[in-house]
Amino acid sequence: MKKYLAVAQTSMKSVLASKSSIFVLLAQALIPTVVMAYLWTSILPGHSAIQGMTAETMIKYYIGVNVVNFFVWYAIDWELNDDIHSGELSNIVRRPVNMMGYYFSRMLGDRIANLMVLAPIILIILVMHIKHIFSLDVIWFGQVFMTILLAMLLWFAFGYVIGCLAYWFENLFFVLIVKEIVVSFLAGYYLPLNLFPEILKNLSNLLPFQYFSYFPIQTLLKQTLPINWSIGILIGLMWLIALYGIGYWLNRLGARHYSDVMG
Protein backbone atom coordinates (compact mmCIF):
# COMPACT_ATOMS: atom_id res chain seq x y z
CA MET A 1 0.00 0.00 0.00
CA LYS A 2 2.88 2.33 0.90
CA LYS A 3 4.32 1.97 -2.60
CA TYR A 4 1.06 3.04 -4.22
CA LEU A 5 0.71 5.97 -1.86
CA ALA A 6 4.21 7.07 -2.84
CA VAL A 7 3.24 6.93 -6.55
CA ALA A 8 0.08 8.96 -5.85
CA GLN A 9 2.10 11.48 -3.85
CA THR A 10 4.62 11.90 -6.68
CA SER A 11 1.82 12.45 -9.17
CA MET A 12 0.19 14.98 -6.83
CA LYS A 13 3.43 16.89 -6.25
CA SER A 14 4.06 17.01 -9.98
CA VAL A 15 0.80 18.95 -10.51
CA LEU A 16 1.26 21.18 -7.47
CA ALA A 17 4.88 22.01 -8.38
CA SER A 18 3.82 24.99 -10.49
CA LYS A 19 1.59 27.71 -9.10
CA SER A 20 0.22 28.57 -12.53
CA SER A 21 -1.65 25.22 -12.52
CA ILE A 22 -4.47 26.86 -10.59
CA PHE A 23 -5.00 29.39 -13.35
CA VAL A 24 -5.04 26.74 -16.09
CA LEU A 25 -7.40 24.44 -14.18
CA LEU A 26 -9.76 27.29 -13.36
CA ALA A 27 -9.83 28.55 -16.94
CA GLN A 28 -10.46 24.99 -18.16
CA ALA A 29 -13.51 24.73 -15.93
CA LEU A 30 -14.86 28.27 -16.31
CA ILE A 31 -14.54 29.27 -19.97
CA PRO A 32 -16.57 26.45 -21.58
CA THR A 33 -19.25 26.77 -18.87
CA VAL A 34 -19.57 30.54 -19.42
CA VAL A 35 -19.86 30.06 -23.20
CA MET A 36 -22.48 27.32 -22.74
CA ALA A 37 -24.39 29.69 -20.44
CA TYR A 38 -24.42 32.33 -23.21
CA LEU A 39 -25.47 29.73 -25.80
CA TRP A 40 -28.34 28.30 -23.76
CA THR A 41 -29.68 31.68 -22.62
CA SER A 42 -29.85 32.58 -26.33
CA ILE A 43 -31.59 29.31 -27.22
CA LEU A 44 -34.01 29.37 -24.30
CA PRO A 45 -34.74 32.98 -23.35
CA GLY A 46 -36.87 33.62 -20.25
CA HIS A 47 -38.74 30.54 -19.04
CA SER A 48 -38.89 28.65 -22.34
CA ALA A 49 -37.84 25.02 -22.10
CA ILE A 50 -36.86 21.96 -24.13
CA GLN A 51 -38.28 18.75 -22.66
CA GLY A 52 -38.63 20.44 -19.28
CA MET A 53 -35.13 21.89 -19.26
CA THR A 54 -34.82 25.67 -19.01
CA ALA A 55 -31.63 27.71 -19.58
CA GLU A 56 -31.09 27.68 -15.81
CA THR A 57 -31.25 23.88 -15.55
CA MET A 58 -28.96 23.56 -18.58
CA ILE A 59 -26.38 25.83 -16.93
CA LYS A 60 -26.62 23.78 -13.72
CA TYR A 61 -26.08 20.68 -15.85
CA TYR A 62 -22.87 22.09 -17.40
CA ILE A 63 -21.58 23.11 -13.96
CA GLY A 64 -22.29 19.50 -12.91
CA VAL A 65 -20.27 18.27 -15.93
CA ASN A 66 -17.27 20.26 -14.70
CA VAL A 67 -17.63 19.13 -11.10
CA VAL A 68 -17.69 15.47 -12.14
CA ASN A 69 -14.81 16.02 -14.58
CA PHE A 70 -12.58 17.18 -11.75
CA PHE A 71 -12.84 13.72 -10.22
CA VAL A 72 -12.90 11.67 -13.37
CA TRP A 73 -11.24 13.14 -16.46
CA TYR A 74 -7.64 11.91 -16.39
CA ALA A 75 -5.86 10.99 -19.64
CA ILE A 76 -4.78 7.53 -18.52
CA ASP A 77 -4.88 6.21 -22.11
CA TRP A 78 -2.63 9.00 -23.42
CA GLU A 79 -0.18 8.35 -20.58
CA LEU A 80 -0.09 4.61 -21.22
CA ASN A 81 0.36 5.27 -24.93
CA ASP A 82 3.31 7.60 -24.23
CA ASP A 83 4.94 5.17 -21.80
CA ILE A 84 4.61 2.20 -24.17
CA HIS A 85 5.96 4.05 -27.21
CA SER A 86 8.73 5.92 -25.39
CA GLY A 87 9.97 2.75 -23.65
CA GLU A 88 9.27 4.27 -20.22
CA LEU A 89 7.12 1.19 -19.56
CA SER A 90 10.31 -0.85 -19.05
CA ASN A 91 11.11 1.26 -16.00
CA ILE A 92 7.59 0.80 -14.65
CA VAL A 93 7.38 -3.00 -15.05
CA ARG A 94 10.69 -3.40 -13.20
CA ARG A 95 9.20 -1.71 -10.12
CA PRO A 96 7.64 -3.86 -7.38
CA VAL A 97 4.14 -2.60 -8.18
CA ASN A 98 1.16 -3.93 -10.09
CA MET A 99 0.84 -2.00 -13.37
CA MET A 100 -2.86 -1.22 -13.01
CA GLY A 101 -2.29 -0.18 -9.41
CA TYR A 102 0.56 2.07 -10.48
CA TYR A 103 -1.52 3.93 -13.05
CA PHE A 104 -4.51 4.15 -10.74
CA SER A 105 -2.31 5.70 -8.03
CA ARG A 106 -1.08 8.25 -10.55
CA MET A 107 -4.66 9.13 -11.47
CA LEU A 108 -5.63 9.39 -7.81
CA GLY A 109 -2.69 11.68 -7.01
CA ASP A 110 -3.50 13.90 -9.98
CA ARG A 111 -7.18 14.19 -9.07
CA ILE A 112 -6.37 14.97 -5.41
CA ALA A 113 -3.99 17.69 -6.58
CA ASN A 114 -6.77 19.14 -8.76
CA LEU A 115 -9.08 19.27 -5.76
CA MET A 116 -6.39 20.85 -3.60
CA VAL A 117 -5.79 23.51 -6.24
CA LEU A 118 -9.48 24.33 -6.25
CA ALA A 119 -9.88 23.99 -2.48
CA PRO A 120 -10.03 27.77 -1.81
CA ILE A 121 -12.88 28.17 -4.33
CA ILE A 122 -14.73 25.14 -2.97
CA LEU A 123 -14.32 26.59 0.53
CA ILE A 124 -15.76 29.98 -0.53
CA ILE A 125 -18.78 28.24 -2.09
CA LEU A 126 -19.27 26.17 1.07
CA VAL A 127 -19.12 29.28 3.29
CA MET A 128 -21.62 31.05 1.01
CA HIS A 129 -24.03 28.12 1.39
CA ILE A 130 -23.32 27.37 5.06
CA LYS A 131 -27.05 27.24 5.87
CA HIS A 132 -27.62 24.45 3.33
CA ILE A 133 -24.67 22.42 4.61
CA PHE A 134 -26.31 21.85 7.98
CA SER A 135 -29.48 20.65 6.28
CA LEU A 136 -27.52 18.37 3.94
CA ASP A 137 -29.27 15.16 2.93
CA VAL A 138 -26.86 12.43 4.07
CA ILE A 139 -28.36 9.79 1.78
CA TRP A 140 -28.02 12.07 -1.23
CA PHE A 141 -24.44 12.87 -0.22
CA GLY A 142 -23.67 9.13 -0.01
CA GLN A 143 -25.27 8.54 -3.42
CA VAL A 144 -23.21 11.33 -5.01
CA PHE A 145 -20.03 9.99 -3.42
CA MET A 146 -20.73 6.47 -4.71
CA THR A 147 -21.61 7.54 -8.26
CA ILE A 148 -18.51 9.71 -8.53
CA LEU A 149 -16.33 6.91 -7.18
CA LEU A 150 -17.90 4.50 -9.68
CA ALA A 151 -17.38 7.02 -12.49
CA MET A 152 -13.71 7.36 -11.51
CA LEU A 153 -13.13 3.60 -11.46
CA LEU A 154 -15.02 3.05 -14.71
CA TRP A 155 -13.17 5.88 -16.43
CA PHE A 156 -9.87 4.42 -15.30
CA ALA A 157 -10.74 0.88 -16.41
CA PHE A 158 -11.99 2.07 -19.82
CA GLY A 159 -8.98 4.36 -20.35
CA TYR A 160 -6.68 1.50 -19.41
CA VAL A 161 -8.28 -0.82 -21.98
CA ILE A 162 -7.93 1.80 -24.72
CA GLY A 163 -4.37 2.69 -23.65
CA CYS A 164 -3.37 -0.99 -23.88
CA LEU A 165 -4.07 -0.86 -27.64
CA ALA A 166 -0.78 1.06 -27.89
CA TYR A 167 1.00 -2.32 -27.59
CA TRP A 168 -0.20 -3.10 -31.12
CA PHE A 169 -0.74 0.31 -32.73
CA GLU A 170 2.32 2.23 -33.94
CA ASN A 171 0.51 5.51 -33.40
CA LEU A 172 -2.61 5.73 -31.25
CA PHE A 173 -3.24 9.45 -31.73
CA PHE A 174 -6.37 9.22 -33.90
CA VAL A 175 -7.76 6.22 -32.02
CA LEU A 176 -7.60 8.29 -28.84
CA ILE A 177 -9.18 11.29 -30.56
CA VAL A 178 -12.04 9.13 -31.89
CA LYS A 179 -12.50 7.63 -28.43
CA GLU A 180 -12.59 11.07 -26.81
CA ILE A 181 -15.20 12.44 -29.24
CA VAL A 182 -17.49 9.40 -28.97
CA VAL A 183 -17.17 9.09 -25.20
CA SER A 184 -17.72 12.82 -24.59
CA PHE A 185 -20.87 12.76 -26.68
CA LEU A 186 -22.38 9.55 -25.31
CA ALA A 187 -21.41 10.41 -21.72
CA GLY A 188 -23.62 13.50 -21.96
CA TYR A 189 -20.73 15.93 -21.87
CA TYR A 190 -22.16 18.16 -24.63
CA LEU A 191 -25.88 17.60 -24.13
CA PRO A 192 -27.95 15.81 -21.45
CA LEU A 193 -28.86 12.33 -22.65
CA ASN A 194 -32.60 12.91 -22.03
CA LEU A 195 -32.55 15.33 -25.00
CA PHE A 196 -31.18 12.63 -27.33
CA PRO A 197 -33.47 10.97 -29.90
CA GLU A 198 -34.68 7.46 -28.95
CA ILE A 199 -32.13 5.64 -31.10
CA LEU A 200 -29.18 7.40 -29.42
CA LYS A 201 -30.75 6.98 -25.97
CA ASN A 202 -31.01 3.23 -26.61
CA LEU A 203 -27.43 3.13 -27.84
CA SER A 204 -26.14 4.95 -24.76
CA ASN A 205 -28.06 2.51 -22.54
CA LEU A 206 -26.08 -0.34 -24.08
CA LEU A 207 -22.73 1.33 -23.33
CA PRO A 208 -20.95 2.28 -20.10
CA PHE A 209 -20.29 5.93 -21.03
CA GLN A 210 -23.35 7.49 -19.33
CA TYR A 211 -21.85 6.40 -15.99
CA PHE A 212 -18.81 8.65 -16.62
CA SER A 213 -20.80 11.87 -16.59
CA TYR A 214 -24.58 11.86 -17.12
CA PHE A 215 -25.48 9.45 -14.31
CA PRO A 216 -23.36 11.21 -11.63
CA ILE A 217 -24.72 14.62 -12.72
CA GLN A 218 -28.30 13.41 -12.53
CA THR A 219 -27.56 12.12 -9.02
CA LEU A 220 -25.87 15.40 -8.11
CA LEU A 221 -28.90 17.38 -9.35
CA LYS A 222 -31.31 15.01 -7.54
CA GLN A 223 -32.91 13.95 -10.84
CA THR A 224 -32.72 10.18 -10.25
CA LEU A 225 -35.29 8.03 -8.47
CA PRO A 226 -33.81 5.71 -5.79
CA ILE A 227 -34.75 2.59 -7.77
CA ASN A 228 -33.14 3.92 -10.98
CA TRP A 229 -30.08 4.93 -9.00
CA SER A 230 -29.71 1.41 -7.57
CA ILE A 231 -30.10 -0.18 -11.01
CA GLY A 232 -27.57 2.30 -12.43
CA ILE A 233 -25.02 1.46 -9.76
CA LEU A 234 -25.52 -2.26 -10.36
CA ILE A 235 -25.07 -1.96 -14.13
CA GLY A 236 -22.05 0.31 -13.59
CA LEU A 237 -20.46 -2.28 -11.31
CA MET A 238 -20.99 -5.00 -13.92
CA TRP A 239 -19.30 -2.80 -16.51
CA LEU A 240 -16.45 -2.20 -14.09
CA ILE A 241 -15.83 -5.93 -13.60
CA ALA A 242 -15.98 -6.54 -17.36
CA LEU A 243 -13.62 -3.65 -18.20
CA TYR A 244 -11.21 -4.60 -15.44
CA GLY A 245 -11.07 -8.16 -16.83
CA ILE A 246 -10.53 -6.95 -20.40
CA GLY A 247 -7.81 -4.52 -19.24
CA TYR A 248 -6.01 -7.21 -17.28
CA TRP A 249 -6.14 -9.63 -20.20
CA LEU A 250 -5.07 -7.03 -22.80
CA ASN A 251 -2.14 -5.97 -20.63
CA ARG A 252 -0.91 -9.56 -20.26
CA LEU A 253 -1.24 -10.13 -23.98
CA GLY A 254 0.37 -6.79 -24.85
CA ALA A 255 3.29 -7.24 -22.46
CA ARG A 256 4.28 -10.33 -24.45
CA HIS A 257 4.18 -8.24 -27.60
CA TYR A 258 6.13 -5.33 -26.08
CA SER A 259 9.82 -4.90 -26.83
CA ASP A 260 12.34 -2.28 -25.81
CA VAL A 261 16.11 -1.94 -25.98
CA MET A 262 16.22 -0.87 -22.31
CA GLY A 263 18.47 2.01 -22.92
Added chain:
Amino acid sequence: MRSQISTIQKLLQMSLMRSASFSADFIFGILSAVLWLGIPIVFFKMIYLNVDTIAGWSWYQTLLLVGIYTMVDGLMMTFLVQNLPTLEHDIREGQLDSILLKPIDTQLYYFFYAVDFTQLVNFIFGLTVTIYALIHLSINWFYLPIALLCMLAGCILYYAIWFLWTITVFWLPTNFGRSDLFLSVIQMGRYPNTIYRGFGKLIFLVILPVGMIATPTALALLGRLTWFGFLGVIVLALVSLVLSRLMWLCGLRRYDGAGR
Protein backbone atom coordinates in the same frame (compact mmCIF):
# COMPACT_ATOMS: atom_id res chain seq x y z
CA MET B 1 15.20 33.73 -47.56
CA ARG B 2 15.99 31.02 -50.15
CA SER B 3 17.56 28.82 -47.50
CA GLN B 4 14.44 29.23 -45.33
CA ILE B 5 12.19 28.15 -48.24
CA SER B 6 14.38 25.15 -48.96
CA THR B 7 14.34 24.15 -45.25
CA ILE B 8 10.54 24.42 -45.21
CA GLN B 9 10.38 22.20 -48.32
CA LYS B 10 12.52 19.56 -46.60
CA LEU B 11 10.41 19.75 -43.42
CA LEU B 12 7.22 19.28 -45.48
CA GLN B 13 8.74 16.28 -47.27
CA MET B 14 9.63 14.70 -43.93
CA SER B 15 6.13 15.36 -42.59
CA LEU B 16 4.57 13.79 -45.68
CA MET B 17 6.71 10.68 -45.23
CA ARG B 18 5.75 10.52 -41.55
CA SER B 19 2.04 10.86 -42.35
CA ALA B 20 2.25 8.13 -45.01
CA SER B 21 4.13 5.72 -42.75
CA PHE B 22 1.10 4.94 -40.56
CA SER B 23 -1.59 3.54 -42.84
CA ALA B 24 -3.97 2.66 -39.96
CA ASP B 25 -3.72 6.28 -38.92
CA PHE B 26 -5.33 7.41 -42.14
CA ILE B 27 -8.40 5.22 -41.56
CA PHE B 28 -8.82 6.47 -37.98
CA GLY B 29 -8.06 9.98 -39.24
CA ILE B 30 -11.08 9.79 -41.57
CA LEU B 31 -13.23 8.34 -38.79
CA SER B 32 -12.18 11.10 -36.40
CA ALA B 33 -12.90 13.72 -39.08
CA VAL B 34 -16.40 12.31 -39.62
CA LEU B 35 -17.07 12.41 -35.88
CA TRP B 36 -15.38 15.79 -35.35
CA LEU B 37 -17.81 17.31 -37.81
CA GLY B 38 -20.74 14.95 -37.26
CA ILE B 39 -21.12 15.43 -33.51
CA PRO B 40 -21.60 19.24 -33.59
CA ILE B 41 -24.06 18.77 -36.48
CA VAL B 42 -26.03 16.23 -34.42
CA PHE B 43 -25.77 18.58 -31.41
CA PHE B 44 -27.29 21.49 -33.34
CA LYS B 45 -29.84 19.26 -35.09
CA MET B 46 -31.14 18.12 -31.70
CA ILE B 47 -31.55 21.75 -30.66
CA TYR B 48 -33.19 22.77 -33.95
CA LEU B 49 -35.73 19.97 -33.53
CA ASN B 50 -37.05 22.09 -30.65
CA VAL B 51 -36.37 25.71 -31.71
CA ASP B 52 -36.43 27.63 -35.02
CA THR B 53 -33.43 29.90 -34.53
CA ILE B 54 -30.40 30.30 -32.26
CA ALA B 55 -29.56 33.98 -31.68
CA GLY B 56 -31.03 34.82 -35.11
CA TRP B 57 -29.37 31.91 -36.98
CA SER B 58 -31.45 29.36 -38.89
CA TRP B 59 -30.48 25.66 -39.25
CA TYR B 60 -28.75 26.06 -42.63
CA GLN B 61 -26.97 29.24 -41.52
CA THR B 62 -25.64 27.36 -38.47
CA LEU B 63 -24.63 24.48 -40.73
CA LEU B 64 -22.69 26.98 -42.85
CA LEU B 65 -20.97 28.26 -39.70
CA VAL B 66 -20.06 24.74 -38.55
CA GLY B 67 -18.68 23.95 -42.03
CA ILE B 68 -16.54 27.11 -42.11
CA TYR B 69 -15.28 26.52 -38.57
CA THR B 70 -14.32 22.94 -39.49
CA MET B 71 -12.41 24.19 -42.56
CA VAL B 72 -10.40 26.69 -40.47
CA ASP B 73 -9.92 24.11 -37.72
CA GLY B 74 -8.78 21.37 -40.15
CA LEU B 75 -6.35 23.69 -41.92
CA MET B 76 -4.77 25.06 -38.75
CA MET B 77 -4.70 21.68 -37.00
CA THR B 78 -2.68 20.37 -39.94
CA PHE B 79 0.12 22.74 -39.02
CA LEU B 80 -0.31 23.14 -35.27
CA VAL B 81 -1.62 19.95 -33.67
CA GLN B 82 1.85 18.43 -33.36
CA ASN B 83 4.03 21.53 -33.53
CA LEU B 84 2.68 23.62 -30.67
CA PRO B 85 2.62 20.83 -28.04
CA THR B 86 6.24 20.10 -29.13
CA LEU B 87 7.11 23.80 -28.74
CA GLU B 88 5.58 23.83 -25.26
CA HIS B 89 7.50 20.70 -24.28
CA ASP B 90 10.77 22.09 -25.64
CA ILE B 91 10.40 25.38 -23.73
CA ARG B 92 9.45 23.64 -20.49
CA GLU B 93 12.20 21.04 -20.70
CA GLY B 94 14.89 23.49 -21.84
CA GLN B 95 15.28 21.80 -25.23
CA LEU B 96 14.80 24.88 -27.36
CA ASP B 97 18.54 25.58 -27.63
CA SER B 98 19.26 23.25 -30.54
CA ILE B 99 16.24 24.58 -32.46
CA LEU B 100 17.34 28.20 -31.96
CA LEU B 101 20.64 27.31 -33.68
CA LYS B 102 18.93 25.99 -36.82
CA PRO B 103 19.14 28.12 -40.01
CA ILE B 104 15.43 28.92 -39.97
CA ASP B 105 13.30 31.34 -37.98
CA THR B 106 12.23 29.36 -34.88
CA GLN B 107 8.60 30.51 -34.97
CA LEU B 108 8.43 29.40 -38.60
CA TYR B 109 10.12 26.10 -37.70
CA TYR B 110 7.37 25.32 -35.19
CA PHE B 111 4.79 25.84 -37.93
CA PHE B 112 6.32 23.48 -40.50
CA TYR B 113 8.32 20.99 -38.41
CA ALA B 114 5.64 18.28 -38.08
CA VAL B 115 2.75 18.91 -40.47
CA ASP B 116 -0.06 16.40 -39.98
CA PHE B 117 -1.55 15.96 -43.45
CA THR B 118 -4.25 13.59 -42.16
CA GLN B 119 -5.96 16.63 -40.59
CA LEU B 120 -6.70 17.96 -44.09
CA VAL B 121 -9.53 15.42 -44.23
CA ASN B 122 -11.33 17.68 -41.72
CA PHE B 123 -10.89 20.61 -44.10
CA ILE B 124 -12.38 18.64 -47.01
CA PHE B 125 -15.39 17.52 -44.93
CA GLY B 126 -15.85 21.10 -43.70
CA LEU B 127 -15.81 22.34 -47.29
CA THR B 128 -18.42 19.72 -48.27
CA VAL B 129 -20.78 20.83 -45.47
CA THR B 130 -20.20 24.48 -46.37
CA ILE B 131 -21.14 23.84 -50.02
CA TYR B 132 -24.21 21.81 -48.92
CA ALA B 133 -25.35 24.67 -46.67
CA LEU B 134 -24.69 27.28 -49.39
CA ILE B 135 -26.92 25.36 -51.83
CA HIS B 136 -29.82 25.88 -49.38
CA LEU B 137 -29.10 29.57 -48.77
CA SER B 138 -29.33 32.58 -51.04
CA ILE B 139 -25.77 33.82 -51.36
CA ASN B 140 -24.44 36.93 -52.99
CA TRP B 141 -21.20 35.75 -54.67
CA PHE B 142 -20.01 39.38 -54.76
CA TYR B 143 -19.08 38.87 -51.09
CA LEU B 144 -16.90 35.80 -51.73
CA PRO B 145 -13.54 37.70 -51.76
CA ILE B 146 -14.54 39.40 -48.47
CA ALA B 147 -15.47 36.03 -47.00
CA LEU B 148 -12.10 34.59 -48.05
CA LEU B 149 -10.30 37.51 -46.38
CA CYS B 150 -12.33 36.94 -43.22
CA MET B 151 -11.42 33.26 -43.33
CA LEU B 152 -7.74 34.12 -43.61
CA ALA B 153 -8.16 36.44 -40.61
CA GLY B 154 -9.91 33.59 -38.77
CA CYS B 155 -6.93 31.30 -39.48
CA ILE B 156 -4.52 33.97 -38.17
CA LEU B 157 -6.60 34.41 -35.01
CA TYR B 158 -6.73 30.64 -34.48
CA TYR B 159 -2.93 30.48 -34.79
CA ALA B 160 -2.31 33.53 -32.61
CA ILE B 161 -4.59 32.36 -29.77
CA TRP B 162 -2.98 28.91 -29.64
CA PHE B 163 0.57 30.22 -30.10
CA LEU B 164 0.21 32.94 -27.43
CA TRP B 165 -1.35 30.45 -25.05
CA THR B 166 1.49 27.98 -25.70
CA ILE B 167 4.31 30.47 -25.12
CA THR B 168 2.89 31.65 -21.80
CA VAL B 169 4.85 28.59 -20.61
CA PHE B 170 7.90 30.93 -20.65
CA TRP B 171 6.34 32.79 -17.69
CA LEU B 172 3.79 30.34 -16.27
CA PRO B 173 5.14 26.81 -16.51
CA THR B 174 2.85 23.88 -15.68
CA ASN B 175 3.73 20.22 -15.43
CA PHE B 176 0.91 19.19 -17.71
CA GLY B 177 0.15 19.96 -21.36
CA ARG B 178 -1.98 23.05 -21.85
CA SER B 179 -3.30 22.21 -25.33
CA ASP B 180 -6.35 20.59 -23.72
CA LEU B 181 -7.57 23.96 -22.52
CA PHE B 182 -7.06 25.53 -25.94
CA LEU B 183 -8.90 22.69 -27.68
CA SER B 184 -11.87 22.88 -25.33
CA VAL B 185 -12.08 26.66 -25.73
CA ILE B 186 -11.52 26.96 -29.49
CA GLN B 187 -14.48 24.68 -30.21
CA MET B 188 -16.67 27.55 -29.02
CA GLY B 189 -15.87 29.15 -32.40
CA ARG B 190 -18.62 26.92 -33.84
CA TYR B 191 -21.29 28.91 -32.06
CA PRO B 192 -22.68 32.11 -33.63
CA ASN B 193 -20.99 35.11 -32.02
CA THR B 194 -24.36 36.81 -31.66
CA ILE B 195 -24.95 34.71 -28.51
CA TYR B 196 -22.57 36.97 -26.57
CA ARG B 197 -23.99 39.96 -24.75
CA GLY B 198 -22.54 42.73 -22.58
CA PHE B 199 -19.20 41.86 -21.04
CA GLY B 200 -19.16 38.55 -22.94
CA LYS B 201 -18.79 40.48 -26.21
CA LEU B 202 -15.58 42.11 -24.98
CA ILE B 203 -14.16 38.82 -23.73
CA PHE B 204 -15.07 36.45 -26.57
CA LEU B 205 -14.85 38.88 -29.50
CA VAL B 206 -11.79 40.95 -28.51
CA ILE B 207 -9.71 39.61 -25.61
CA LEU B 208 -10.11 35.89 -26.40
CA PRO B 209 -11.63 36.25 -29.88
CA VAL B 210 -12.94 32.69 -30.45
CA GLY B 211 -16.17 34.25 -31.69
CA MET B 212 -14.29 35.91 -34.57
CA ILE B 213 -12.80 32.74 -36.06
CA ALA B 214 -15.70 31.57 -38.23
CA THR B 215 -18.72 33.83 -37.71
CA PRO B 216 -17.45 36.84 -39.78
CA THR B 217 -16.83 34.53 -42.80
CA ALA B 218 -20.34 33.09 -42.52
CA LEU B 219 -21.84 36.57 -42.11
CA ALA B 220 -19.92 37.80 -45.18
CA LEU B 221 -21.28 34.92 -47.30
CA LEU B 222 -24.78 35.68 -46.03
CA GLY B 223 -24.30 39.36 -46.92
CA ARG B 224 -24.83 40.36 -43.28
CA LEU B 225 -21.30 41.47 -42.38
CA THR B 226 -21.01 45.22 -41.81
CA TRP B 227 -17.93 47.18 -42.91
CA PHE B 228 -17.20 47.80 -39.24
CA GLY B 229 -17.29 44.04 -38.59
CA PHE B 230 -15.05 43.37 -41.59
CA LEU B 231 -12.45 45.94 -40.55
CA GLY B 232 -12.70 44.73 -36.96
CA VAL B 233 -11.75 41.14 -37.79
CA ILE B 234 -8.89 42.22 -40.11
CA VAL B 235 -7.43 44.64 -37.53
CA LEU B 236 -7.82 42.04 -34.78
CA ALA B 237 -5.97 39.44 -36.86
CA LEU B 238 -3.11 41.83 -37.66
CA VAL B 239 -2.79 42.97 -34.04
CA SER B 240 -2.78 39.39 -32.75
CA LEU B 241 -0.13 38.40 -35.32
CA VAL B 242 2.15 41.27 -34.28
CA LEU B 243 1.46 40.56 -30.62
CA SER B 244 2.37 36.89 -31.01
CA ARG B 245 5.71 37.90 -32.60
CA LEU B 246 6.48 40.45 -29.87
CA MET B 247 5.56 38.03 -27.08
CA TRP B 248 7.71 35.33 -28.70
CA LEU B 249 10.73 37.67 -28.72
CA CYS B 250 10.04 38.66 -25.09
CA GLY B 251 9.74 35.00 -24.13
CA LEU B 252 13.02 34.12 -25.81
CA ARG B 253 14.76 36.76 -23.69
CA ARG B 254 13.37 35.06 -20.60
CA TYR B 255 14.20 31.52 -21.72
CA ASP B 256 16.80 29.55 -19.74
CA GLY B 257 18.09 26.59 -21.71
CA ALA B 258 19.80 23.51 -20.37
CA GLY B 259 22.21 23.51 -23.30
CA ARG B 260 20.73 20.34 -24.78
